[in-house]
Amino acid sequence: MKKYILPLIILFLFTGIQNSFAQSNLTPGEKVYRVAVFAPMYLDSAFTMGKLKSNSLPKFAMPGVDFVQGAELAFDTLQLNGKKVEAFFFDSKSYSQPTNWLIANKKLDYMDLIIGSVKEPEFGELARFAVQKDIPFVSATYPNDGGIRENPFTIIVNSTLKAHCEGIFSYLLQNHGTDNIYLVKKKNDNRIDDYFREINYANGKPLLKIKTIMLDSSISSYGLRYLVDTTRPVVIIGASLNEKFSTKLADACYPIQKTNSLVLIGMPNWDGFWSLQKQDAYKDFPIRYTTPHYDAKNNAFENYITDKYFQQYRTQPTDMAYKGFESAYYFTNILLNFDKSFMQHLNEDEFAPFHDFNFRPVRAYRNSIVPDYFENKHLFIMEILNGDLIREW
Numbered sequence: 001m002k003k004y005i006l007p008l009i010i011l012f013l014f015t016g017i018q019n020s021f022a023q024s025n026l027t028p029g030e031k032v033y034r035v036a037v038f039a040p041m042y043l044d045s046a047f048t049m050g051k052l053k054s055n056s057l058p059k060f061a062m063p064g065v066d067f068v069q070g071a072e073l074a075f076d077t078l079q080l081n082g083k084k085v086e087a088f089f090f091d092s093k094s095y096s097q098p099t100n101w102l103i104a105n106k107k108l109d110y111m112d113l114i115i116g117s118v119k120e121p122e123f124g125e126l127a128r129f130a131v132q133k134d135i136p137f138v139s140a141t142y143p144n145d146g147g148i149r150e151n152p153f154t155i156i157v158n159s160t161l162k163a164h165c166e167g168i169f170s171y172l173l174q175n176h177g178t179d180n181i182y183l184v185k186k187k188n189d190n191r192i193d194d195y196f197r198e199i200n201y202a203n204g205k206p207l208l209k210i211k212t213i214m215l216d217s218s219i220s221s222y223g224l225r226y227l228v229d230t231t232r233p234v235v236i237i238g239a240s241l242n243e244k245f246s247t248k249l250a251d252a253c254y255p256i257q258k259t260n261s262l263v264l265i266g267m268p269n270w271d272g273f274w275s276l277q278k279q280d281a282y283k284d285f286p287i288r289y290t291t292p293h294y295d296a297k298n299n300a301f302e303n304y305i306t307d308k309y310f311q312q313y314r315t316q317p318t319d320m321a322y323k324g325f326e327s328a329y330y331f332t333n334i335l336l337n338f339d340k341s342f343m344q345h346l347n348e349d350e351f352a353p354f355h356d357f358n359f360r361p362v363r364a365y366r367n368s369i370v371p372d373y374f375e376n377k378h379l380f381i382m383e384i385l386n387g388d389l390i391r392e393w
Contacts, residue, residue, distance in 0.1 A: 030084065033085045034110055034111045035086070035087050036090060037068065037071050038114070038122065038126065040118065041061050043091045044095040045058065064091075064320075066317070067141070068089055069313065070326075081336075092116070099122045103129050108135075112335055113136050116142075117142075117324065119142050120146055123139060127146065139154065140158065143158045145372065145375075152374070153343065157327060158293075161195070163376075165192060165195040166199055167290050167379035168265060171393060173207060176233070179234065180228065180234050180235070181210045182236050183212045184219075184236055184237065184240075189242075196210060217245065220251075223252070228256075236253060254282050264288065265381075270384070271291060271384070284385070286383040286384065293322075294380045296355070301325075301353035301354060325353065326352075333348070333351035347359055355378070357376050359377070380393070
């Protein structure tokens with residue numbers, strides 16, 4: 001990691017927290033909003049006695065560092081209008097002050113908002129703490145609910161796999177309801193198939209006719225052609241998170257779509273499959289997937305972040321930096337404007353820097369009174385086309 005971030009990292013190492021805004025001239029009783037940001041920076045692994053162990057930070061630490069730097073930029077960007085904010089940054093993978101230690105020693109009791117780019121076990125620890133203390137906890141990047149229940153103070157920004165299946169189903173219902181729809185899955189990989197069945201039969205009768213095809217790694221265009229009815233347009237749902245299987249399915253669909261109308265739509269992690277993004281691999285064949293994050297080019301915030309980030313760090317902002325900025329900017333603005341009624345104002349479009357959200361209560365059991373959590377249901381349909389990522393819907 002370049003030298004320009006080392007003072008910040010060393011400050012984290014010795015204090016565990018950092019105030020982004022120096023507070024002065026506060027009148028007695030004046031409200032100060034306190035926001036905690038958690039990210040896995042692995043500082044104890046990178047430093048010994050305050051000195052960097054090597055010439056650069058380990059690669060596995062960089063997503064957390066990027067998230068923090070994006071959040072810092074957001075706090076510096078806020079229009080406070082006379083209000084006061086203190087931002088505290090925590091290394092969620094600290095050996096000396098792990099999350100459970102911070103909770104046990106009441107270091108988080110006075111926070112008004114917690115934002116985390118965390119997975120288990122920190123996700124569960126922060127979610128349980130949030131509901132005990134009535135403090136909103138924003139899970140910014142973890143696409144999982146961790147099994148939490150009756151937790152109306154947890155907010156999931158990066159939609160769960162089930163929510164993606166709901167989004168795909170809605171898209172098909174509105175755009176491909178009369179097509180021949182097939183769900184193609186690996187043997188013994190039933191999770192996505194089960195989600196679609198649950199969604200399709202929610203009211204007893206199916207809304208879409210979806211036929212399931214189970215294949216092994218020997219999938220080919222020759223075999224697939226005999227399993228699908230091409231007398232009408234065909235839609236294939238790639239029901240797998242496995243890159244090898246997904247690539248083989250795309251390989252099998254590619255020759256068929258040259259002579260027949262065929263749409264292939266995959267899962268949210270397909271945007272990370274480099275095998276699908278090779279420029280000449282699937283010429284003029286769009287491969288679709290869902291995502292809750294979309295940063296439109298020529299967006300004013302996108303341009304601002306790119307310029308400011310380069311000025312400060314001499315590099316381009318990563319996806320994690322954008323997510324750190326988005327979460328800190330959006331949710332801190334809601335806190336500043338609505339304070340104790342924060343949870344009733346999760347969908348405030350005026351504060352969204354890149355795109356709108358659609359947070360909805362989720363209940364595992366229909367008769368539950370208390371929501372298990374709130375989840376972002378606003379999904380975009382994207383296309384991988386000739387090596388580029390393009391918004392389709």
